[in-house]
Amino acid sequence: MIEDLMKFVKVLLRGAGQVMFQGSAWAGAFFILGIIVGSALAGLPQVAIGAVLGLIVSTVTGYVLNMPHEEGESGLWGFNGILVGCAFPTFLGNTLLMWLVLILCAAMTTWMRVAMNNVMASWKVNSFTFPFVFSTWIFLICVHSFDGLWGEYMALPSLMNSFSPDLNVNITALPDYWLKNISQVFLIDSWLAGLLFLIGLYFSSKWAALWAAVASAVALGVAVLFKASGSDVAHGLYGFSAVLTGIALGCTFYRPSWRSAVWALIGIIVTVFVQGAMNALFMPFGVASLTAPFCVTTWLFLLPRLNIDNPNTDVRRPDHSHWHKRHAMP
Amino acid sequence: MIEDLMKFVKVLLRGAGQVMFQGSAWAGAFFILGIIVGSALAGLPQVAIGAVLGLIVSTVTGYVLNMPHEEGESGLWGFNGILVGCAFPTFLGNTLLMWLVLILCAAMTTWMRVAMNNVMASWKVNSFTFPFVFSTWIFLICVHSFDGLWGEYMALPSLMNSFSPDLNVNITALPDYWLKNISQVFLIDSWLAGLLFLIGLYFSSKWAALWAAVASAVALGVAVLFKASGSDVAHGLYGFSAVLTGIALGCTFYRPSWRSAVWALIGIIVTVFVQGAMNALFMPFGVASLTAPFCVTTWLFLLPRLNIDNPNTDVRRPDHSHWHKRHAMP
Amino acid sequence: MIEDLMKFVKVLLRGAGQVMFQGSAWAGAFFILGIIVGSALAGLPQVAIGAVLGLIVSTVTGYVLNMPHEEGESGLWGFNGILVGCAFPTFLGNTLLMWLVLILCAAMTTWMRVAMNNVMASWKVNSFTFPFVFSTWIFLICVHSFDGLWGEYMALPSLMNSFSPDLNVNITALPDYWLKNISQVFLIDSWLAGLLFLIGLYFSSKWAALWAAVASAVALGVAVLFKASGSDVAHGLYGFSAVLTGIALGCTFYRPSWRSAVWALIGIIVTVFVQGAMNALFMPFGVASLTAPFCVTTWLFLLPRLNIDNPNTDVRRPDHSHWHKRHAMP
Numbered sequence: 001m002i003e004d005l006m007k008f009v010k011v012l013l014r015g016a017g018q019v020m021f022q023g024s025a026w027a028g029a030f031f032i033l034g035i036i037v038g039s040a041l042a043g044l045p046q047v048a049i050g051a052v053l054g055l056i057v058s059t060v061t062g063y064v065l066n067m068p069h070e071e072g073e074s075g076l077w078g079f080n081g082i083l084v085g086c087a088f089p090t091f092l093g094n095t096l097l098m099w100l101v102l103i104l105c106a107a108m109t110t111w112m113r114v115a116m117n118n119v120m121a122s123w124k125v126n127s128f129t130f131p132f133v134f135s136t137w138i139f140l141i142c143v144h145s146f147d148g149l150w151g152e153y154m155a156l157p158s159l160m161n162s163f164s165p166d167l168n169v170n171i172t173a174l175p176d177y178w179l180k181n182i183s184q185v186f187l188i189d190s191w192l193a194g195l196l197f198l199i200g201l202y203f204s205s206k207w208a209a210l211w212a213a214v215a216s217a218v219a220l221g222v223a224v225l226f227k228a229s230g231s232d233v234a235h236g237l238y239g240f241s242a243v244l245t246g247i248a249l250g251c252t253f254y255r256p257s258w259r260s261a262v263w264a265l266i267g268i269i270v271t272v273f274v275q276g277a278m279n280a281l282f283m284p285f286g287v288a289s290l291t292a293p294f295c296v297t298t299w300l301f302l303l304p305r306l307n308i309d310n311p312n313t314d315v316r317r318p319d320h321s322h323w324h325k326r327h328a329m330p
Numbered sequence: 331m332i333e334d335l336m337k338f339v340k341v342l343l344r345g346a347g348q349v350m351f352q353g354s355a356w357a358g359a360f361f362i363l364g365i366i367v368g369s370a371l372a373g374l375p376q377v378a379i380g381a382v383l384g385l386i387v388s389t390v391t392g393y394v395l396n397m398p399h400e401e402g403e404s405g406l407w408g409f410n411g412i413l414v415g416c417a418f419p420t421f422l423g424n425t426l427l428m429w430l431v432l433i434l435c436a437a438m439t440t441w442m443r444v445a446m447n448n449v450m451a452s453w454k455v456n457s458f459t460f461p462f463v464f465s466t467w468i469f470l471i472c473v474h475s476f477d478g479l480w481g482e483y484m485a486l487p488s489l490m491n492s493f494s495p496d497l498n499v500n501i502t503a504l505p506d507y508w509l510k511n512i513s514q515v516f517l518i519d520s521w522l523a524g525l526l527f528l529i530g531l532y533f534s535s536k537w538a539a540l541w542a543a544v545a546s547a548v549a550l551g552v553a554v555l556f557k558a559s560g561s562d563v564a565h566g567l568y569g570f571s572a573v574l575t576g577i578a579l580g581c582t583f584y585r586p587s588w589r590s591a592v593w594a595l596i597g598i599i600v601t602v603f604v605q606g607a608m609n610a611l612f613m614p615f616g617v618a619s620l621t622a623p624f625c626v627t628t629w630l631f632l633l634p635r636l637n638i639d640n641p642n643t644d645v646r647r648p649d650h651s652h653w654h655k656r657h658a659m660p
Numbered sequence: 661m662i663e664d665l666m667k668f669v670k671v672l673l674r675g676a677g678q679v680m681f682q683g684s685a686w687a688g689a690f691f692i693l694g695i696i697v698g699s700a701l702a703g704l705p706q707v708a709i710g711a712v713l714g715l716i717v718s719t720v721t722g723y724v725l726n727m728p729h730e731e732g733e734s735g736l737w738g739f740n741g742i743l744v745g746c747a748f749p750t751f752l753g754n755t756l757l758m759w760l761v762l763i764l765c766a767a768m769t770t771w772m773r774v775a776m777n778n779v780m781a782s783w784k785v786n787s788f789t790f791p792f793v794f795s796t797w798i799f800l801i802c803v804h805s806f807d808g809l810w811g812e813y814m815a816l817p818s819l820m821n822s823f824s825p826d827l828n829v830n831i832t833a834l835p836d837y838w839l840k841n842i843s844q845v846f847l848i849d850s851w852l853a854g855l856l857f858l859i860g861l862y863f864s865s866k867w868a869a870l871w872a873a874v875a876s877a878v879a880l881g882v883a884v885l886f887k888a889s890g891s892d893v894a895h896g897l898y899g900f901s902a903v904l905t906g907i908a909l910g911c912t913f914y915r916p917s918w919r920s921a922v923w924a925l926i927g928i929i930v931t932v933f934v935q936g937a938m939n940a941l942f943m944p945f946g947v948a949s950l951t952a953p954f955c956v957t958t959w960l961f962l963l964p965r966l967n968i969d970n971p972n973t974d975v976r977r978p979d980h981s982h983w984h985k986r987h988a989m990p
Contacts, residue, residue: 065636097556101603108600108630115633119453123779138607144490145606147557157489157614159817159944160804226757227807270768273761276805277798284489284614284817284944300768303775306725395966427886431933438930438960445963449783468937474820475936477887487819487944614819614944 008059015055015078019129020185020197020212020244021252021323022204023074030200035086035186038193046089051186053099054085054106061110080109080132086187087136087290092143093150101149105135117321124319125302129244133290140287157286167230174220181216181239185291189235207251215239215246215268222272232279241294242271248298252323255309263301263308271297338389345385345408349459349515350527350542350574351582351653352534353404360530365416365516368523376419381516383429384415384436391440410439410462416517417466417620422473423480431479435465447651454649455632459574463620470617487616497560504550511546511569515621519565537581545569545576545598552602562609571624572601578628582653585639593631593638601627667733668719675715675738679789680845680857680872680904681912681983682864683734690860695746695846698853706749711846713759714745714766721770740769740792746847747796747950752803753810761809765795777981784979785962789904793950800947817946827890834880841876841899845951849895867911875899875906875928882932892939901954902931908958912983914969923961923968931957 016028032051039047058081062072071077088102109131116127116134143151179194186197201209219242223233232238249267254260274297278289305317346358362381369377388411392402401407418432439461446457446464473481509524516527532539549572553563562568579597584590604627608619635647676688692711699707718741722732731737748762769791776787776794803811839854846857862869879902883893892898909927914920934957938949965977 067636104596104599111634111636112630114636115630118633118635122452122782138603141607141610142556142603144610144613145558149556159489159819226802226809228805266764269764273798273802277801280801280804281945283804285611300772300775303778304771305778306727306771306774397966434926434929441964441966442960444966445960448963448965452782468933471937471940472886472933474940474943475888479886489819615941 011073011075012055012059012078014073014075015059016051016075016082017200017204018075018079019083020201020208021247022201022208024204027200027204028075030196030203031186034183034190034193034196034200035188037196038183038186038188038190041190041192042188044089046094047086047188050085050089050099050102051082052085054088054102055082057081057103057106058084058110061107065111067110067114076113077110080113080129080135081106083129083132083186083291084109084136087132088139090187091140091151091154091288093152095148095150097148098150101139105139108135121321123303124305124317124321125299126321126323128248128295128298129291130295133292133295136290137287141285144286151286154288155283155286157284159284166227167224167233169224173234177220177234177236177239178213178216180234180236181219182212182236182243184236184240185243194236201247205251207256208247211246211250211264212243214250215243215264218242218246218265218268219272222269226272226276228272228276237279238272238275241275241289241291241297242268244291244294245271245298245301248294249301253302253318253320257309260309267297267301270300341403341405342385342389342408344403344405345389346405346412347530347534348405348409349413350531350538351577352531352538354534357530357534358405360526360533361516364513364520364523364526364530365518367526368513368516368518368520371520371522372518374419376424377416377518380415380419380429380432381412382415384418384432385412387411387433387436388414388440391437395441397440397444406443407440410443410459410465411436413459413462413516413621414439414466417462418469420517421470421481421484421618423482425478425480427478428480431469435469438465451651453633454635454647454651455629456651456653458578458625458628459621460625463622463625466620467617471615474616481616484618485613485616487614489614496557497554497563499554503564507550507564507566507569508543508546510564510566511549512542512566512573514566514570515573524566531577535581537586538577541576541580541594542573544580545573545594548572548576548595548598549602552599556602556606558602558606567609568602568605571605571619571621571627572598574621574624575601575628575631578624579631583632583648583650587639590639597627597631600630671733671735672715672719672738674733674735675719676735676742677860677864678735678739679743680861680868681907682861682868684864687860687864688735690856690863691846694843694850694853694856694860695848697856698843698846698848698850701850701852702848704749706754707746707848710745710749710759710762711742712745714748714762715742717741717763717766718744718770721767725771727770727774736773737770740773740789740795741766743789743792743846743951744769744796747792748799750847751800751811751814751948753812755808755810757808758810761799765799768795781981783963784965784977784981785959786981786983788908788955788958789951790955793952793955796950797947801945804946811946814948815943815946817944819944826887827884827893829884833894837880837894837896837899838873838876840894840896841879842872842896842903844896844900845903854896861907865911867916868907871906871910871924872903874910875903875924878902878906878925878928879932882929886932886936888932888936897939898932898935901935901949901951901957902928904951904954905931905958905961908954909961913962913978913980917969920969927957927961930960 010025013025013028014023016031017024035051036048055078059078062077084106092098112131143149176191179191182197183190183194201212216239219239223238228238245267250264271293275293278293282289302320340355343355343358344353346361347354365381366378385408389408392407414436422428442461473479506521509521512527513520513524531542546569549569553568558568575597580594601623605623608623612619632650670685673685673688674683676691677684695711696708715738719738722737744766752758772791803809836851839851842857843850843854858869861872876899879899883898888898905927910924931953935953938953942949962980
């Protein structure tokens with residue numbers, strides 16, 4: 001009984017870890033700790049509660065639907081659900097109906113992941129966090145149709161960006177933005193959470209921690225160079241998707257090498273533009289682009305199925321539909 | 331000669347029936363009767379004329395392009411065309427150019443269905459009414475580009491929903507809304523038409539009639555609970571897609587059982603949210619979401635290819651790319 | 661060395677030619693000449709410079725990524741890149757950052773083409789110019805998010821089309837519009853460039869020149885009949901996608917015949933409506949639809965894989981994933 005519970009908790013923790021491609025319970029534990037710390041500091045404890053609830057609901061849904069256990073127990077049922085759980089209380093008012101749709105949406109992600117992976121199977125890529133993105137969009141946009149859902153923390157639909165004042169680019173502020181780029185992977189706005197996420201990554205994979213750090217810095221540089229909205233940059237909103245792209249391309253789907261590093265760097269830069277485009281694209285609807293920029297960009301870099309890390313071999317085009325191994329740092 | 335004509339009429343009637351997955355000429359006859367009654371009561375006889383014209387044009391297109399007859403003669407050429415024929419005079423002003431594009435659009439749906447089914451073949455799902463939806467969107471959005479097309483009954487593009495007064499939820503009104511949820515499958519706003527559609531369904535499949543009735547009631551409940559626009563709910567606009575989802579999941583792609591009933595109920599509920607999201611998403615373009623919420627939701631529930639009605643067998647994942655059998659009620 | 665350079669120039673010219681499906685260096689030479697003439701006349705030399713730069717960057721990217729040479733050397737690496745190079749200085753202000761993203765975007769199209777063709781492989785269609793369209797949209801929409809990119813020549817986002825005065829339909833003006841429909845394939849607004857493009861087509865394929873001419877005329881007629889914006893029609897904005905559809909359906913993917921001619925004509929007409937719809941759809945974002953109407957419409961006509969030019973044979977459904985042969989005129 002206690003053993004079963006321990007096993008279930010481990011499955012949950014791995015679910016948290018898989019948000020950043022780490023099937024590691026330790027990484028997941030640090031991620032959840034970061035969410036709790038960040039949401040407590042922001043005075044929004046409902047975000048941490050939602051995260052744990054979404055994680056549990058989506059994981060239990062996998063068992064109820066009797067999906068292949070091996071996959072789910074490496075954390076693949078939970079990573080979309082925990083993000084749903086972070087997103088709903090971050091954007092919606094804290095009402096009973098919000099919790100009802102949070103549970104419905106978290107459960108949905110488990111079979112939407114199978115649905116989307118089925119669609120993408122012949123293309124040899126994975127749906128990543130897109131089940132979370134797509135299902136969360138559905139319910140967030142609904143605030144404009146249903147008075148029963150309240151977009152308390154959502155932007156009003158508008159046609160044009162009102163640019164905020166320029167970014168405060170001084171030495172003391174930059175580390176803050178850099179860590180928030182990482183914390184926003186879980187929609188948390190806290191440098192301390194970002195640091196905890198980085199530590200969690202480090203315990204699971206030094207390469208992943210390195211690429212998260214590099215991706216955050218590069219994305220920050222691109223956003224500053226092209227003069228993105230200062231307040232968006234300061235809150236880490238131009239970095240979280242790039243962080244995921246960096247981990248995906250730099251050390252998850254390709255073995256770390258100089259060639260794959262260049263590929264990942266280009267991917268990180270492109271992610272910032274896809275982010276800028278999606279932010280503008282969703283302005284008339286008042287919803288956030290969530291991690292869609294990461295999904296779209298990483299697909300664009302994996303779908304050609306180039307032998308980036310094996311340029312001289314004649315091996316068949318790589319299959320990117322799953323991620324498994326972590327690459328040890330030498 | 332007369333025999334050929336009779337056969338052709340039967341093919342047409344089955345085309346009307348397939349809008350609700352019924353390859354039954356009797357069901358189709360009741361559906362067309364409902365359209366005639368509903369459009370006459372609304373003082374819009376052009377809707378019934380358009381419906382019959384669209385049905386004929388799309389069916390004849392299948393013969394002209396020499397597509398596989400077996401498929402077409404079970405009604406699969408006509409069901410998108412009849413919906414095009416209902417939609418154009420419902421949204422556009424009654425001008426000669428409207429009738430020209432109605433004919434063009436109805437013909438297009440016949441090969442767009444083949445195109446979309448080709449795309450979806452490897453995913454093992456069907457395009458449903460999406461050829462109607464996609465081609466109708468093209469021409470409806472054109473009212474903003476072409477002065478020659480007149481969006482007489484279309485909403486003006488806007489950024490925000492102006493919520494209408496709350497719904498009048500009293501005992502006498504509810505059956506009216508409930509039946510309009512069914513009549514709006516053919517874009518008809520009439521409780522009498524809804525009743526005729528329900529009778530047509532009953533003659534073809536008691537399960538389908540039951541699921542249409544249940545889906546309409548559940549969708550009404552969800553829309554009231556989450557406080558959708560009162561006038562939209564009163565005109566059945568939050569129910570028609572859910573009715574189609576109910577018939578699809580409850581008794582067309584899965585055998586009726588307790589497990590598939592729960593699955594269908596969740597699908598019906600999700601359809602209402604997809605409807606709310608799409609209504610908001612299309613506000614800046616002033617077009618209706620048509621039956622897209624049904625298509626999208628039903629895909630999300632079929633694409634995982636779960637053995638919902640055969641949980642204990644080891645049969646391979648079900649193929650949902652066609653619908654054939656109707657399941658007899660015990 | 662000189663030989664290598666000559667070969668490289670030929671590959672570049674074929675890249676220009678493939679924008680209109682012509683793997684012919686002569687066609688490409690005329691196309692580039694037309695771009696130079698047109699951009700010089702418009703006082704925008706940066707468009708011609710961008711075109712050549714984009715062509716070179718995307719072609720070199722193919723060599724750097726070591727993609728199959730045979731494909732690239734028939735011009736398939738360059739045709740998206742040259743369009744990126746035409747588009748960026750046409751819409752964006754002439755700044756250093758614009759040139760940086762032009763280079764990045766042109767390079768991207770080379771692997772996006774492989775990515776999209778991989779996705780479409782099982783559907784047996786090609787991605788056409790969609791890599792250009794999709795990647796250019798990303799960077800153009802970014803002007804609303806990044807102060808560092810300046811949409812100098814872009815429309816402001818708006819909800820409703822403000823219809824310009826009616827088109828001046830007199831005999832002397834029509835040939836001007838008709839040739840601009842062709843010049844706008846490369847985003848050039850010049851009857852002389854259109855004439856040069858037509859001559860280039862003629863040298864490569866008389867059928868292609870004929871279909872470009874017919875498509876431009878038919879599209880002009882449809883746009884006038886349905887009263888599209890006068891200024892858009894006068895600048896050729898309702899014809900360029902139709903020209904590409906005409907060449908694709910009329911003589912590239914189907915052998916010229918009476919049956920395929922009817923099919924191509926319907927495709928040309930539908931392209932005008934898809935253009936009208938997309939123009940309206942992108943109004944809230946202030947971006948152009950580029951050649952997306954051509955891509956979408958041609959897909960809709962190729963995806964059913966109908967034996968349009970072989971109605972009486974039992975050959976399997978045609979594979980449209982590549983284009984090769986040009987059909988000689990009798």
